[in-house]
Amino acid sequence: MKRVVSNYYDIRLANNKDTLYQYVLDITPEIPQDSKSLLNDVTRHLRKWMKEEIGYECASGMSIWGGKDLKMPTEQKVELTHKGIKH
Numbered sequence: 001m002k003r004v005v006s007n008y009y010d011i012r013l014a015n016n017k018d019t020l021y022q023y024v025l026d027i028t029p030e031i032p033q034d035s036k037s038l039l040n041d042v043t044r045h046l047r048k049w050m051k052e053e054i055g056y057e058c059a060s061g062m063s064i065w066g067g068k069d070l071k072m073p074t075e076q077k078v079e080l081t082h083k084g085i086k087h
Contacts, residue, residue, distance in 0.1 A: 023054060023064045049076050 013020060031039050043050075043059050050056035053074060054066030 017067055019069075020057065020065050020067060021054065021069055023066065023070065025062045025064060027062075046076055 025043070027039075027042065031042070039061070043064070047056060050059075050064060050066065053068070053076075054064065054070050055068035057065045057067060059065070
């Protein structure tokens with residue numbers, strides 16, 4: 001038996017928004033898939049930047065949704081240290 005698995009998102013946009021863009025975080029070095037807390041720390045530290053750049057609405061795992069169309073790939077550096085995250 002073969003199975004196809006898909007994600008389903010029930011999204012309701014505010015009245016003044018008609019488009020939502022999906023982005024994917026590309027983190028180097030790669031964060032292990034079982035390290036949810038580290039991924040949450042990284043996205044929390046980037047939230048202000050993401051609001052300005054892509055109109056951040058929400059995130060789940062490596063996916064981010066925002067209201068702005070990012071015409072070109074962009075990069076933001078975050079340094080992971082033994083004491084936490086430096087932005």
